[in-house]
Amino acid sequence: MTSATKTRIHWTDLPGHVRAAVEEILGDPVTAAVSQSGGFSPGTADRVRTAGGRRAFVKAVSPAQNDRSPALHRAEALVAAALPAATPAPRLLGSYDDGDWVALVFTDVEGRHPVTPWDAAELAAVLATLETMAAVLTPATVPTAPNAADQLRYDFAGWHRIAADPPADLDGWARSRLPQLRAAAERGLAALAGQTLCHLDVRADNLLIGPDGTVSVVDWPWACRGPAWLDSLLVLINVQVHGGHDPEALLRARPLTADVDPADVTGVLAGFAGFFLDGARQPPPPGIPTVRAFQRLQGDALLPWLARRLG
CATH class of the missing domain: 3.90.1200.10 (Aminoglycoside phosphotransferase (APH), C-terminal lobe)
Known part of the structure; x- marks a missing residue:
């Protein structure tokens, strides 16, 4: 398996207004967040749970972590919004973009990465x-x-x-x-x-x-x-x-x-x-x-x- 970036930020590192925007998309306050390993983005990659028990996956980044990453999040938002329902991919619930921070909110897909060497x-x-x-x-x-x-x-x-x-x-x-x-x-x-x-x-x-x-x-x-x-x-x-x-x-x-x-x-x-x-x-x-x-x-x-x- 690949090694994740060692500098990933977490849900609690996000500015308050970004967390608030995510909670508005979810319609409920976030009460728990677990950072996910893997990948190379220095932004957040958190499975979150709300007060009402709703689950979602949140990824957010700004140029302060990496100057190219916000553009990648913006590109992903456009793609994810256009994927047909039959695509084997998480559904985009909403996105937030203030010109600095970009946050994407997806359905939380239960699962794990494939084992390597490959089974x-x-x-x-x-x-x-x-x-x-x-x-x-x-x-x-x-x-x-x-x-x-x-x-x-x-x-x-x-x-x-x-x-x-x-x-x-x-x-x-x-x-x-x-x-x-x-x-x-x-x-x-x-x-x-x-x-x-x-x-x-x-x-x-x-x-x-x-x-x-x-x-x-x-x-x-x-x-x-x-x-x-x-x-x-x-x-x-x-x-x-x-x-x-x-x-x-x-x-x-x-x-x-x-x-x-x-x-x-x-x-x-x-x-x-x-x-x-x-x-x-x-x-x-x-x-x-x-x-x-x-x-x-x-x-x-x-x-x-x-x-x-x-x-």
Whole structure:
């Protein structure tokens, strides 16, 4: 499992007017709040209970924690408000935005993150849920959502930046294949056309498995329009990172990925690997000290898979 940011604020750290706005959305005073672990946001992530027994999930942040996080909350509010009822995701109850603080209030989904290394039954449930979700979200229900290629254009140029300034600890195989990796990532970017609303950040800590096995997909700020198979591939990247199964066998077995052009899959994997490894060498963002180590973990895990696919 990924490591959460160590600087997350809690419900009691929120200004009084922000807490009051959340309570107005809920229609009842909050009497208890439990901070949730996981993820990388430095803002709040609290399961709350009101005086009348109502439960909800609240996330709130301001530029004081991280200058980019409020914009991500605003983007998520737009997406969450437009998700169809059949989407396996928490329902947005309301949001608050005073230009500084942004707070989102969701239905509280009972559940836990999938275990890692991945359990076979949990992984099958997640992949089946993503296949159903892709059908529900095609065509995309947020017409203003960016195209995946536009969303990832800078990220997928990571190998170009690495080639221009290779880090001293760059993997030897990657160093010898930089032109091939650059070309593959460009092919991957071109493969991202599609009209499915994709989550774009599906991994174990953005999934909840309920007591009945139901899977919920949480945290939607990066949603974009792309191919129906993209979120399934992202889960397989997470499987490669944490282990437990052969992602190649899963690619061949699942209906959304089985017939995708192998060169397109390789290209998207190359694009993400370049993004992770280029990002990992940057200074950590304010309030999010652990994200660079996780990017390095993901990039390092993808290189053997790419070597297997590229030969």
